[in-house]
Structure formats: C-alpha cells, structure tokens
Amino acid sequence: MSFYQRLLVVLAVVVLLLGVLMIFTYDVIKINWISFMEIQPSFKPMEHPLPVAARSIPIEGAAYLPGQGAPINPVTSDEVSIERGRLLYSVTCIQCHGRIGEGDGTVSGGLVFPPANLTTDVVQNKPDGALFLTISNGIPGTNGQIHMPALNENLTVRDRWDVVNYLRTLKAAAAPKP
Ligand code: HEC
Structure with missing residues (x-):
C-alpha cells in the first residue's frame, strides 16, 4: 500500500467512528442510559403538575389553597x-x-x-x-x-x-x- 492509500484507510476509519458517535449524539438510536435524577417522583415540563400535597404550606405566604374558596386580601391598600x-x-x-x-x-x-x-x-x-x-x-x-x-x-x-x-x-x- 502506498502512503496515500494508508492515509485514506485511516481517514475512512475516523469518519466511520465519528459517524457512529453522531448516531447516538443526535438520538438516531436512543439508548435509555440510567439516570438517577429520573428515579424519583417528578413531572416533566408540560406535564400536569402534581396535586399539592396535603398539609403543604404556600411558601410565598398568603396564597390560596385549592378548594378553599376565594382568599381574603391581606395587603393593606396604602x-x-x-x-x-x-x-x-x-x-x-x-x-x-x-x-x-x-x-x-x-x-x-x-x-x-x-x-x-x-x-x-x-x-x-x-x-x-x-x-x-x-x-x-x-x-x-x-x-x-x-x-x-x-x-x-x-x-x-x-x-x-x-x-x-x-x-x-x-x-x-x-x-x-x-
Ligand atoms: C392577553 C391579554 C390580557 C392580559 C395581559 C390581562 N388580561 Fe385580564 N382579561 C383579558 C380578557 C380577554 C378578559 C375577558 C375574558 C372573559 O370575560 O372571558 C379579561 C378579564 C379580566 C377581568 C374580569 C374578570 C371578571 O370577573 O369580570 C379582570 C379583573 C382582569 N382581566 C384583570 C387583569 C389584570 C389585573 C391583569 C394584569 C395583572 C390582566 N387582566 C391581564 C385579557 C387580558
């Protein structure tokens, strides 16, 4: 094999490897790698939010709790x-x-x-x-x-x-x- 033929083979192999890598990078073939973040109760963007857990308290203060009717205005109108x-x-x-x-x-x-x-x-x-x-x-x-x-x-x-x-x-x- 001449030098150029060998170079061609090496390049072909590199391109092939890159191609295989791209298949996974762009999810042409999707492998579900184990991700520990996902193994927990959660909802994905655009999924319906989970109902508010019983006995939870709104962190912003005087919000309303679902099912408890209209709230009373806690902020003085000054x-x-x-x-x-x-x-x-x-x-x-x-x-x-x-x-x-x-x-x-x-x-x-x-x-x-x-x-x-x-x-x-x-x-x-x-x-x-x-x-x-x-x-x-x-x-x-x-x-x-x-x-x-x-x-x-x-x-x-x-x-x-x-x-x-x-x-x-x-x-x-x-x-x-x-
Ligand atoms: C994208 C446009 C839009 C924006 C932004 C918007 N509104 Fe409205 N609002 C509407 C429309 C349209 C209605 C009438 C809907 C209907 O009657 O079905 C409405 C109705 C209302 C009503 C009437 C409720 C009733 O019971 O008669 C109130 C109060 C109101 N808006 C307050 C607000 C306030 C305060 C803001 C800002 C914090 C706001 N809106 C922002 C479009 C908008």
Whole structure:
C-alpha cells in the first residue's frame, strides 16, 4: 500500500467512528442510559403538575389553597401598595386592559375575546379575592382557547394583591361619561 492509500484507510476509519458517535449524539438510536435524577417522583415540563400535597404550606405566604374558596386580601391598600400595583399593571395588564382599564389596550383588538373593562361595576363589585383568582388563574375560553392568560408565574402573591389594590383606583380614575 502506498502512503496515500494508508492515509485514506485511516481517514475512512475516523469518519466511520465519528459517524457512529453522531448516531447516538443526535438520538438516531436512543439508548435509555440510567439516570438517577429520573428515579424519583417528578413531572416533566408540560406535564400536569402534581396535586399539592396535603398539609403543604404556600411558601410565598398568603396564597390560596385549592378548594378553599376565594382568599381574603391581606395587603393593606396604602400608597406603597397602590404604587406597586400601578407599576405592575403597566407591565402586565396595560397591553390588554388599556391605560385606565377600559379594555382598550394596544393588543386588545387582536385577541379571541375582548378584555374586560375593569372600571365597570361588574368588575368593581367583585370581592378582592375573586379578582386575585382571576389574575392568578386567568380565564379559559371555550374549545381550548384562552381568553385571559394565568399570570401567577409573572406576579408573586404580594404583587397580585398590589395589583388588586390598584384596580380599585381605576373606578375612581375613570372619567365620567358625558
Ligand atoms: C392577553 C391579554 C390580557 C392580559 C395581559 C390581562 N388580561 Fe385580564 N382579561 C383579558 C380578557 C380577554 C378578559 C375577558 C375574558 C372573559 O370575560 O372571558 C379579561 C378579564 C379580566 C377581568 C374580569 C374578570 C371578571 O370577573 O369580570 C379582570 C379583573 C382582569 N382581566 C384583570 C387583569 C389584570 C389585573 C391583569 C394584569 C395583572 C390582566 N387582566 C391581564 C385579557 C387580558
């Protein structure tokens, strides 16, 4: 064999080995290697979360426990809370519900369902806990659509109560209709 022929054989072997490695790297052939992290009760991303275990306590404080009804607002509606709520509203809600809560935010026209006017009696007459639950869990629509997204991952429990306290000022802020 000439030098070049030998070089060719060596290259062929290297390429072949790399090819075999790629088969496993890109899961063309999938081997379930034992992973000890997986051998425990857990759920994967996008799987339904496990139900809250009995006697567990929400670490963020005054959240609600499933099945126990609407919670009571533990955050006093003072200047600090309302100001926090105003800032959070302007980040998380304003695009749908609009600057003063009338449901006319910039993206409101493109939604499957128009955002609620938060200044109306329909909304303002609801107890704080009901508004808290709406913000936490969102509003599901029919046939799998979502009218309002759940915002419990965007806002902490305290944040949500601050937003509720701010929502109360929207009624007063709304200009009287001529
Ligand atoms: C993606 C758009 C969107 C965002 C963001 C959004 N909402 Fe909504 N919201 C809606 C829509 C749409 C409805 C009406 C849904 C329905 O009535 O089926 C609604 C309804 C409501 C209601 C009415 C509930 C009732 O019982 O009448 C409240 C209160 C509310 N939203 C508060 C908020 C607050 C507070 C935020 C921010 C923390 C927020 N929303 C963020 C779209 C949104």
